[in-house]
Amino acid sequence: MSPPSPHPRRTRLPRAFYSRDPRVVAPELLNKILLRDDGRAGRIVEVEAYAGAEDPAAHSYRGKTARNATMFGPGGHLYVYFTYGMHWCANAVCGRPGEGVGVLLRAMEPLDGIELMREARRFPARTRDIASGPGRLAQAMGIDRTFDGADLVTMERGITIVSDGTPPPEHPIAGPRIGIRHAVEHPWRWHVPEHAHVSKTRAGVPPARKGRGKT
DNA sequence: GTCCCGATTCCCT
DNA sequence: GGGAATCGGGACC
Secondary structure (H helix, E strand, O other): OOOOOOOOOOOEOOOHHHHOOHHHHHHHHHEEEEOOOOEEEEEEEEEEEOOHOOOOOOOOOOOOOOOOOOHOOOOOOOEEEEEEEEEEEEEEEEEOOOEEEEEEEEEEEEEHHHHHHHHHHHOOOOHOOOOOOOHHHHHHHHOOOOOOOOOOOOOOOOEEEEOOOOOOOOEEEEEOOOOOOOOOOOEEEEEEEOOOOOOOOOOOOOOOOOOOOOO
């Protein structure tokens, strides 16, 4: 028998879970739990799919480079990139090797290790500001470039995604992705309905399109 | 080598 | 609702 665990029902996702189209995997990642071996854990409530060579908004759109090499590897690994000179963002690589597809983890509801997360985030005033946004999520979980390529299935670098038995929402909210310039027409962002920890806008309210877009 | 700008966040108005 | 912060990647010369 295995030793007793405070969360006996948490089970790791198999490689096969990730080895599919990111637009299928993304909504299925909702309500799963991102878990670190230092006890930090949070429920994933918002994600975006990036579809590789057919997706001008994807880092992998123009092919493999040193930065995005992890995206072109097998599914079930973490692709971590640095942006805006200060933020790290984490993706679950999906699909098959060479496809360059994945799912950006955009927002999380803190579950365990919340004091560690608050410290990592330099003590935000409100709990919902701990991990409601991709940069915030990575900072709260202590994810930086050393986690790029980490295998979520084997947990070799102490990070994984697990299920506690909670199914994905039956009717997730789908809408346009946030913070991109190309392919904004694709509704490849999903979040849990009515959830306080979703980024950018209030739960259930799609982000307002600004600037040059059609109305 | 130079230049532009980003899968963002925070703080101000 | 808007602009600054801040720096590495990638396109181009």
